[in-house]
Amino acid sequence: MNWINSIVRPKIRDLWKKREVPENLWIKDPETGEMVFHRDLEANLWVVPNSGHHMRMPARKRVEAFFDDGDYTDVKTPDVQADPHKFRDSKRYTDRLKEARSKSGEDEAVIVAQGKVNGMDMTIAVQNFEFIAGSLGMAAGEAILAGMMRAVEDGTPFVMFVASGGARMQEGILSLMQMPRTTVGVQMLREAGLPYVVVLTNPTTGGVSASYAMLGDVHIAEPGAQIGFAGRRVIEQTVREKLPEDFQTAEYLLDHGMIDMVVSRQELKETIARICGILMKREVELPKLEAPEPEEPAEEPAAEEAAEETPAEDKDARETEPAS
Structure with a gap:
């Protein structure tokens, strides 16, 4: 060849x-x-x-970005029965759970963690939309309750990052029961005098928005997030009216008094730390800004040097000038 x-x-x-x-x-x-x-x-x-x-930001990446230096510990959450109703539609519910765990790398739709945020101890829960659309089931409800109880035990603020399509239909009434159960957890935080801050991300809908997502002391939303209970088409068919184009967006809810503020994701950490510091009456370590070094003023010539530089004629004229 x-x-x-x-x-x-x-x-x-x-x-x-x-x-x-x-x-x-x-x-x-x-x-x-x-x-x-x-x-x-x-x-x-x-x-x-x-x-x-x-x-949409991955749940685990959100946890890492929120805590100082990405340093945190996961909070152990209770185990629950995987498929209490032996549910099956086009495929078995257990198979859907296996696919969701393989795709997301998480055991359930809620991650609970503890760490420091600008020097303040904090407990957070983050819903993972990649896990069956962040739906609220028994395991998710138990995880949220476990996070709230840990916050009460340790005396830390509790921050909830919400991203969900609503209750998990495969678990039926057991899923809906998580709405009042998490409401009891919110009441525990209030009785302990601890801040409960809710961050509404895209999307926040269904039974989640009808329970713990709207029970916070402070409600913060990310720009452009879709927030609502029923879908746009269902509401339009019910009221028989055309809804505004920005209906159920974070900005629309802010204009109508449903939430407290819309904050960019880059500013969320500092905003939440400042709010929790005010509510807990603690000083928060704010990020240090390096101020430019002041320029040194130019040195003025000494009096003796100035006198030496004076012409001799001017000096003689001043000496012979009569005093007034």
Whole structure:
């Protein structure tokens, strides 16, 4: 075999060969259509740099970004019966749970953790939308209650990051029972005099928005988050009216007094730390800003040097000038 067949032809084939590129290398901005490199998006906390659009942030990454230096400990949550009703639709509920755990890397739809936020001890719970749309089931309800009880035991504020499609239908009435149970947990926090801050992310809907998501001492929403109970189409068919374009958005709820503030994701940590510090009557360690060093003023010439620089004629004239 000559060099044309062994060297040249393989190189020509490589030029025309289709290269495999990972699908998640570039992410499209839903608002502007801009393609953003995934590392740039991750470094900016999943906020598109140019448009400011808040993409959905992975639950575990949110926990790491919220605590100081990403240092935290997971709170142990109770185990529950996996499939109490032996539910099955197009597939078995147990199979759906296995797929969700494999896809998200988590055991359930809620992550509970403790750590320091700007130097203050804090307990948080984060709903994972990748786990069956962050739906509220028995395990999720037990996790939220465990986090609230731990906050009461340790005397820390409790912050709830909500992202959910509502109650988990596969668990039926047992899922709906988590709404009053978590409400009891909120009451425990209030009796202990501890702040309960709710962060509403995209989306916050269904039974979750009808329970612990709207019972906070302070309600903060991320820009553009969808927040509501029933869907837009269902409401329009019920009231027989056309709803505003920005209906059920964070900005719409802020204008109508349903939430307290809309805060960008980059400012959430400092905002929550400041609010909890005020409610707990504690001083919060704010990030230190390096002030520019003041420029040293130019040294003025000494009096003796100035006198030496005075011309001799002017000096003689002053000595012979009569006193007034």
